[in-house]
Amino acid sequence: MNKIELLAPAGNMECLIAAINNGADAVYLGGKKFGARAFSNNFNDEEMVEAIKLAHKNNVKVYVTVNTIIFNEEIEDVINYLKFLYYNHVDAVLMQDIGLINLTRKVLPNLEIHISTQAHNHNEEAIKYFKELGCTRVVFDRESTLEEIKSVNVDIEKEVFVYGALCISYSGNCLFSYLFNGRSANRGMCSQMCRMKYSLEQDNKIIDKGYLLSTKDLNTIDHIKELLSSGISSLKIEGRMKSKEYVAVVVRLYRKIIDSYLNNNEIIITDKDREDLLKTFNREFTDGFLFNQDNIINKKTPNHQGITIGKIIDVDKKYIKIKLSKDVHQEDAIRIKELDKGLYLNTLLNSKEMYVNSLTKGDIMLLPNKYEASKDIINTEIVKTIDYLLNKELEEVPSKKLPIDMSFTAHKDKEIELTIKEQDHIIKVNGPIPEQAKTHAIIEDDIKSKLSKLGNTNYYLNNLTIDIDNDLFINLKDLNEIRRVGI
Numbered sequence: 001m002n003k004i005e006l007l008a009p010a011g012n013m014e015c016l017i018a019a020i021n022n023g024a025d026a027v028y029l030g031g032k033k034f035g036a037r038a039f040s041n042n043f044n045d046e047e048m049v050e051a052i053k054l055a056h057k058n059n060v061k062v063y064v065t066v067n068t069i070i071f072n073e074e075i076e077d078v079i080n081y082l083k084f085l086y087y088n089h090v091d092a093v094l095m096q097d098i099g100l101i102n103l104t105r106k107v108l109p110n111l112e113i114h115i116s117t118q119a120h121n122h123n124e125e126a127i128k129y130f131k132e133l134g135c136t137r138v139v140f141d142r143e144s145t146l147e148e149i150k151s152v153n154v155d156i157e158k159e160v161f162v163y164g165a166l167c168i169s170y171s172g173n174c175l176f177s178y179l180f181n182g183r184s185a186n187r188g189m190c191s192q193m194c195r196m197k198y199s200l201e202q203d204n205k206i207i208d209k210g211y212l213l214s215t216k217d218l219n220t221i222d223h224i225k226e227l228l229s230s231g232i233s234s235l236k237i238e239g240r241m242k243s244k245e246y247v248a249v250v251v252r253l254y255r256k257i258i259d260s261y262l263n264n265n266e267i268i269i270t271d272k273d274r275e276d277l278l279k280t281f282n283r284e285f286t287d288g289f290l291f292n293q294d295n296i297i298n299k300k301t302p303n304h305q306g307i308t309i310g311k312i313i314d315v316d317k318k319y320i321k322i323k324l325s326k327d328v329h330q331e332d333a334i335r336i337k338e339l340d341k342g343l344y345l346n347t348l349l350n351s352k353e354m355y356v357n358s359l360t361k362g363d364i365m366l367l368p369n370k371y372e373a374s375k376d377i378i379n380t381e382i383v384k385t386i387d388y389l390l391n392k393e394l395e396e397v398p399s400k401k402l403p404i405d406m407s408f409t410a411h412k413d414k415e416i417e418l419t420i421k422e423q424d425h426i427i428k429v430n431g432p433i434p435e436q437a438k439t440h441a442i443i444e445d446d447i448k449s450k451l452s453k454l455g456n457t458n459y460y461l462n463n464l465t466i467d468i469d470n471d472l473f474i475n476l477k478d479l480n481e482i483r484r485v486g487i
Helices: 013-021 045-057 072-087 098-107 124-132 146-151 176-181 221-228 244-264 271-280 388-395 444-451 476-486
Strands: 005-009 026-030 061-065 092-095 113-115 137-139 157-165 198-202 205-210 217-219 234-237 307-315 319-324 333-336 341-344 364-368 381-386 402-410 417-422 425-430 459-468
Touching (some): 005 013, 013 026, 013 244, 045 072, 072 098, 092 098, 098 113, 221 244, 244 271, 271 388
Parallel strands (some): 005 026, 005 234, 061 092, 092 113, 157 234, 402 459
Antiparallel strands (some): 157 217, 198 205, 307 319, 307 381, 319 364, 402 417, 417 425
C-alpha cells in the first residue's frame, strides 16, 4: 500500500509546530492575501519563508492556499506572490480560479497546483479538465460520498477531508454570506451564516427553531480502514482557525491509528483518545456525507460543546452545587449549559468550601452563584471546554527529531573528515590533519562520545561508522568543531 499523506491545518506558527511535532506529513496554510480563510492569523511573507524552511527541515511538505476568486486588478499582485512562493520552494499551491490556473501554468509551469475544494470538485468530467490543465491533485468537496470519490477514474491524486467542520452548502457555491452582508466566501470572508439561529415557519406557524443550518463536525476515526484502502492520496484535517491544541490532538490520533493499521493491521482507539477529541473542539460528531450520514445537523449550539463532567444537584443564593462524573482540575474551563455561561476554574471549591487543586469523579464541586441562577437549572449538565492537564501534556511533546547517519575518517597526512547524511542531503566537513600520537592515541569510543552529542538539535544519530588509522592523536575540540559545523 502506498504511503498515505496526513495533511494538517496551520493557521499560525504555533499550529505549524504542533502539526510537525505530532506527526503530520504535510501542512496547508495561507498568506495574508488570496486565501479562503481571510480571518485566520495566516503568515506574512517573512513568516511564510520561516514556515517553509522549518517544515522542510522536518521533511514536512507545505501547501499554500491561493484559492480565492481573483479580480482583474489583482493579477499582477497574485502572480508576484506565486513567484515568491515558488522561489521559496513551496511544495504546491491550492487554487480554484480557472483563469489564474491557466495563467500560472504559463508563467510558472513547474509550480505544482492542487484544485481547492472551493472549485466544487465532485464529478469526473470536471476533474479530467483540471488534469488537462496540468493540476496534480484534487481536493474533493465535502458533499461527496467515499463511493463517489472512488468511482472517479482520473490519474490524479485525491485529497479528502476526514475531520473537522463541514459546510452546509455546496463547496465554493455558497452565496449566503455575500448576499446577506457583502462578505463573499469565495473571497475568504465567509461570515458563517449557517452558524446563526433561525426559525422554521410553515403556514405562518413556527415549527422549529435553533441553529437549523449548523452542522456537526466530521470525524472518521472509525473508518480508517476504508479510507486507507480507497486510493485516496491525502487525508485532510480541517481547522486553520482552530487552536494549536486542536491541531496537536487530532494529528496525533490520526498519526497513531494510520501507522498502527499500516504496520500491524490493527487499530486501537482508547476512551482517552475519544475524550481528547471532545475536549479540544466538537459540535458533536458525524460520519458526514462521506459515509452517507443523514443526521449532520446540531441545532442546539454552533460552538464547542466540550465534554460532560457533571450535573447540577442543588442551587442556593451562594453556590451552584455540582455532582462530578469526571475529574476536574484548577485552570480547567467549564460551561453551565442551561445558562450558556462559561468560566475558568481559577479557584476550585470542594463540598466543605475548601480551596483545592483538583476534584475527582463522585466529588461535589461548589461554584459561586454569581449568575443569580435559580433551582430551575437543577439536573442540567456542566461541560468542560478546556482541559488544563491535556494542554499541559501537549506542551511537553518533544520537537520532532530526524535520523542522521555519520561517517568519520582519519588517516595519516590527511585532513579528518566527517560526512553527515540526512535522507538525500549530504554534508562533508573537514578538520585538521591528525598528529602521530606520542602517548595516548585517539580511540573509537572518544570519537563516538563527541560526535553523538546532538543536544537540542533536530536530529538523532541513527548510525556512525569510523575509519581511522592506529596511533593518531586528534584534539577532542576539533571533533566538537566539525560536528558543530556539520549540524
